[in-house]
Amino acid sequence: MVMKDLDVSVIQTDYEHDGVALVRGFLSPEEVQSIREELDRYIREDLVRRPADARTLEADGKTVRNLWRLELHNHYFREFGSREDLSKLVAPLVKGDPVLAGIETFNKPARIGSGVPPHQDNAYFCQAPPDMLTIWIAVDEVTTSNGPVTYLKGSHRLGPLPTRPSGVRGNSIGLAGMPDTPEEDLLVALLEPGDATIHHCNTIHYSAPNSTDYPRLGFLLVFRGSHTETDEGLKAAYSAAVAATPPA
Numbered sequence: 625m626v627m628k629d630l631d632v633s634v635i636q637t638d639y640e641h642d643g644v645a646l647v648r649g650f651l652s653p654e655e656v657q658s659i660r661e662e663l664d665r666y667i668r669e670d671l672v673r674r675p676a677d678a679r680t681l682e683a684d685g686k687t688v689r690n691l692w693r694l695e696l697h698n699h700y701f702r703e704f705g706s707r708e709d710l711s712k713l714v715a716p717l718v719k720g721d722p723v724l725a726g727i728e729t730f731n732k733p734a735r736i737g738s739g740v741p742p743h744q745d746n747a748y749f750c751q752a753p754p755d756m757l758t759i760w761i762a763v764d765e766v767t768t769s770n771g772p773v774t775y776l777k778g779s780h781r782l783g784p785l786p787t788r789p790s791g792v793r794g795n796s797i798g799l800a801g802m803p804d805t806p807e808e809d810l811l812v813a814l815l816e817p818g819d820a821t822i823h824h825c826n827t828i829h830y831s832a833p834n835s836t837d838y839p840r841l842g843f844l845l846v847f848r849g850s851h852t853e854t855d856e857g858l859k860a861a862y863s864a865a866v867a868a869t870p871p872a
């Protein structure tokens with residue numbers, strides 16, 4: 625990422641107004657390649673020695689749907705998440721000192737990649753105030769047919785909405801209902817490798833299964849402001865949902 629080439633004020637304006645900012649060329653092709661190689665190596669060589677909840681598998685029982693907590697399980701990704709340029713970009717968005725809260729993947733493998741039900745991330749993160757975000761970086765090209773993430777622009781202003789357990793492994797809690805949204809308020813994130821979105825933890829989003837022959841790997845970094853605290857009400861709903869459908 626070359627900070628000086630990113631229009632930080634546009635990112636900030638879009639993020640605050642829409643709850644999601646689209647950033648073209650967030651990472652260079654070399655950075656994307658390096659992430660891809662380390663993910664491949666980690667899955668091939670290390671994952672077997674990590675706890676079961678370091679990943680969620682697809683319905684075939686062997687293909688990775690998600691990797692979780694890479695900042696704990698892998699040195700390369702821990703270092704990546706502590707990059708100063710990231711921290712500088714994120715600080716005004718989380719309204720405080722950024723704390724790295726998670727590094728994960730949504731692999732959406734070819735043909736069997738499952739869908740993600742509509743949700744607000746803060747139903748999982750359970751933080752108050754909701755000064756928390758996700759940077760979603762495309763490792764593969766994201767097309768209309770391999771399961772792009774769709775965001776409801778402005779939905780971060782709705783606050784926490786009613787939830788229900790979804791029964792989906794890796795995404796155990798979803799929205800109880802979807803607000804009516806005009807087409808023009810949907811952002812379908814069609815991305816080239818290295819492009820990214822940055823979304824607020826109350827922005828509603830979802831993605832369809834991948835029935836194409838092309839994988840759609842997303843690499844995610846989650847940050848919060850150091851001032852946020854766990855909201856016990858949100859936590860109780862999340863704990864019940866994740867107990868009903870554990871990630872592994």
Ligand SMILES: O=C(O)CCC(=O)C(=O)O
Binds near residue numbers: 732760
């Ligand atoms: O990658 C996806 O399909 C879903 C991503 C997601 O739920 C998230 O970024 O919080």
